[in-house]
Amino acid sequence: MANGNGSNGSGGLGTKLRERSKALGDQLGSSQVLTSIFRPGSIFRRGYTDSPRNRSYVIMNSVLYHLHPVKVKRHAVKVSYTLCLGGLSFFLFILLTVTGIFLMFFYRPTEALAWNNVQQLETAVWFGSLVRNMHRWAAHLMVITVFLHMSRVFYHGAYKAPREFNWVIGVILLTLTLLLSFTGYLLPWDQLALWAVTVGTNMMGYTPVFGSQVRYALLGSKEISGDTLLRWYTLHVLLLPFVIVIFMAVHFWRVRKDGGISGPL
Amino acid sequence: MPELPEHLKRRAAERRKQLGLSGDTEGAAEGGTEDASAGAPTEEAPAPETPAETPSQTPAAAAGEEITESKGGVPAHLLERSRRRKAAKEGGEAASVGGGGTATAVKAAPIATPSGTGPGGHTQRLLTVVKSGSIQQVRGEAQDKVHTWPHLLVIELAATLSVSAMLLIFSALVRAPLLGLADVNQTPNPSKAPWYFLGLQELLTMFHPMIAGVTIPGMALFLLIIAPYVDKNPSNKPEDRKFAISIFTVFLMFWTVLVIIGSFFRGAGFNFVFPWNDGIFFEL
Numbered sequence: 001m002a003n004g005n006g007s008n009g010s011g012g013l014g015t016k017l018r019e020r021s022k023a024l025g026d027q028l029g030s031s032q033v034l035t036s037i038f039r040p041g042s043i044f045r046r047g048y049t050d051s052p053r054n055r056s057y058v059i060m061n062s063v064l065y066h067l068h069p070v071k072v073k074r075h076a077v078k079v080s081y082t083l084c085l086g087g088l089s090f091f092l093f094i095l096l097t098v099t100g101i102f103l104m105f106f107y108r109p110t111e112a113l114a115w116n117n118v119q120q121l122e123t124a125v126w127f128g129s130l131v132r133n134m135h136r137w138a139a140h141l142m143v144i145t146v147f148l149h150m151s152r153v154f155y156h157g158a159y160k161a162p163r164e165f166n167w168v169i170g171v172i173l174l175t176l177t178l179l180l181s182f183t184g185y186l187l188p189w190d191q192l193a194l195w196a197v198t199v200g201t202n203m204m205g206y207t208p209v210f211g212s213q214v215r216y217a218l219l220g221s222k223e224i225s226g227d228t229l230l231r232w233y234t235l236h237v238l239l240l241p242f243v244i245v246i247f248m249a250v251h252f253w254r255v256r257k258d259g260g261i262s263g264p265l
Numbered sequence: 266m267p268e269l270p271e272h273l274k275r276r277a278a279e280r281r282k283q284l285g286l287s288g289d290t291e292g293a294a295e296g297g298t299e300d301a302s303a304g305a306p307t308e309e310a311p312a313p314e315t316p317a318e319t320p321s322q323t324p325a326a327a328a329g330e331e332i333t334e335s336k337g338g339v340p341a342h343l344l345e346r347s348r349r350r351k352a353a354k355e356g357g358e359a360a361s362v363g364g365g366g367t368a369t370a371v372k373a374a375p376i377a378t379p380s381g382t383g384p385g386g387h388t389q390r391l392l393t394v395v396k397s398g399s400i401q402q403v404r405g406e407a408q409d410k411v412h413t414w415p416h417l418l419v420i421e422l423a424a425t426l427s428v429s430a431m432l433l434i435f436s437a438l439v440r441a442p443l444l445g446l447a448d449v450n451q452t453p454n455p456s457k458a459p460w461y462f463l464g465l466q467e468l469l470t471m472f473h474p475m476i477a478g479v480t481i482p483g484m485a486l487f488l489l490i491i492a493p494y495v496d497k498n499p500s501n502k503p504e505d506r507k508f509a510i511s512i513f514t515v516f517l518m519f520w521t522v523l524v525i526i527g528s529f530f531r532g533a534g535f536n537f538v539f540p541w542n543d544g545i546f547f548e549l
Contacts, residue, residue: 058414068417071410077417084424091425095432115446122443133436140549141432143461154492154513157501164493171489178461185459192548194447195456199466203458203478223449265502 067252075264081156082261085149089177090248092142099135100237107187109233111226114189139181146177158262166254169247176244183236189229197232198224269394276391283385284340442548455535455546463527464520470535485516 038044042061048054056070075081106121106128108114121128150170153159159167186197201224205215220227255261411417458466468477496509503510532538532546 052412055412055414058418065414065418068413070413072413072417074409074411077411077420079420079424084421087421088424088428091428095429118443129440130433130436133439133441134432136441136549137436137439138432140460141428150489151513151517155503155510157506157509159493160496160499160501161493167493168490171486175486181461182459188443189447190442190444191447191451191453192442192444194449195453196458199456199458200462203462203465203469203474206474206478208475208479262501 069256069260073260073264076261081263083148083152085145085152089142089145089149090252092138092145093244093248095138096135096142097241099131099138102131103135104237109187109229111189111229114187114229118188118190139184143177143181146174150174153262156262156265160262163254163258163262166251166258169251169254173244173247173251176240176247180236180240180244183232183240186224186229186232187236194224197228269396273391273394444548454533455531457527457531457535457546457548460524460528460547460549463531464523466535467523467527467531485520488516 035045039061041057043054043057046054048058059065059068059070103121106125107117118132121132123129153167153170159170182197182200186193201215201218204218205211207214216222218228218231219225220231457463465478465482468481471477472481496506498506498509500506526537528547529540529545530537532543538546
């Protein structure tokens with residue numbers, strides 16, 4: 001009995017609510033605020049029904065999706081062609097940016113505090129350990145996906161005219177990815193970080209003629225120290241991301257300008 | 266030669282029959298068709314050519330010309346009208362000398378006074394046939410394409426979501442290493458670079474540091490960058506580029522094997538070990 005009453009009551013309330021929300025929706029849909037936010041033709045203004053026109057509008061009226069053309073070659077949407085490697089590299093970069101910003105809230109790049117901060121992050125910050133793990137594993141994964149993406153592009157001959165220059169940008173992006181990963185490697189300031197970076201930078205010290213200068217510029221001092229930490233931190237969170245975003249923009253833009261994705265084989 | 270549309274040919278034939286032109290209708294229609302291209306000296310650009318030849322002509326003139334030359338013959342009403350016009354206008358004489366008999370018939374047509382209807386009560390007539398090739402040239406082949414939404418975006422969404430999920434689960438289960446505080450006086454044994462540089466560190470055991478640490482990786486990057494400019498083979502089919510593919514595969518295998526050896530087969534003092542005997546000396 002009580003149940004029946006309850007459902008009846010909620011049914012009446014439900015229809016009333018639905019009417020209210022519909023009226024509110026109509027009001028909002030025609031309000032100046034909403035029309036100023038969404039461009040003409042936006043599915044948020046006109047509603048979405050599946051038609052070629054609306055399919056195009058979905059892409060054209062979104063700044064993010066607008067990276068894509070409205071239409072793509074049919075073979076390009078086969079997962080087996082690209083394995084999504086390039087897109088996933090980009091996605092991992094975004095993921096790394098988000099998790100990295102979170103980590104920056106708790107980290108000070110000084111000899112005295114860096115390791116302690118990481119330790120506190122692991123133990124005393126909500127989701128600190130999880131986010132740090134994600135940041136580290138995503139970084140390793142990104143090195144792998146970028147590398148595999150390069151291999152995929154080579155095996156498809158996708159670097160050939162007119163895409164030669166985009167391949168060159170891709171090689172630069174691979175190098176920048178490695179540098180980003182390597183600069184991040186030092187930041188926990190533990191034994192692993194210190195000695196991995198020592199081994200790595202010692203090699204660069206053997207650059208002919210300018211060896212010691214190159215090493216000094218990289219380390220900010222004769223040996224790895226707090227100066228190195230600050231320098232690599234700045235490179236890791238600011239300079240290298242800035243540069244890589246510019247190159248990524250050119251990379252994506254050239255994909256479109258060079259006639260979309262390559263192939264079919 | 267671009268084909269005239271079937272329905273236009275048919276209409277021309279019917280028209281001829283109606284006007285009672287000499288010669289069998291079939292032949293006349295055929296002749297008319299051929300003249301359509303013969304009248305225009307270059308097939309690609311009849312439109313610019315025609316006015317150059319007889320500057321006063323309009324498309325209507327071109328149509329008249331075709332019919333004249335097809336012989337056939339000039340439709341009687343056109344000849345008649347042109348004679349009338351010529352008589353009325355003196356300037357017509359000069360033009361007819363320059364352009365020949367054909368142009369005479371033709372010239373009159375566009376200036377004809379709008380006399381309401383033509384013979385047989387027709388209110389329209391075919392002015393000219395513009396061949397499709399002269400208007401636009403289609404360069405690109407039509408490609409088989411699909412809409413990005415939903416076909417591509419759905420795949421991207423699935424890919425990003427699954428990678429996020431895998432990463433989240435992996436991160437929840439496996440902790441990122443955090444060893445003791447950095448100490449410059451305590452060198453761990455072995456000291457290893459990050460895994461992607463372990464190939465270089467492996468080379469360091471064989472070559473002078475300048476060769477292993479600078480020259481070889483520099484060469485590798487340089488080779489990668491110039492690859493598209495060296496590889497002149499235009500094909501992207503695997504069977505056409507066996508050499509490029511084998512070279513690149515060797516290149517990949519070279520680094521992969523070096524990284525694997527450096528990661529798992531190097532122990533204390535960076536000496537060669539078997540991981541199943543001495544354990545793994547590797548931190549990510």
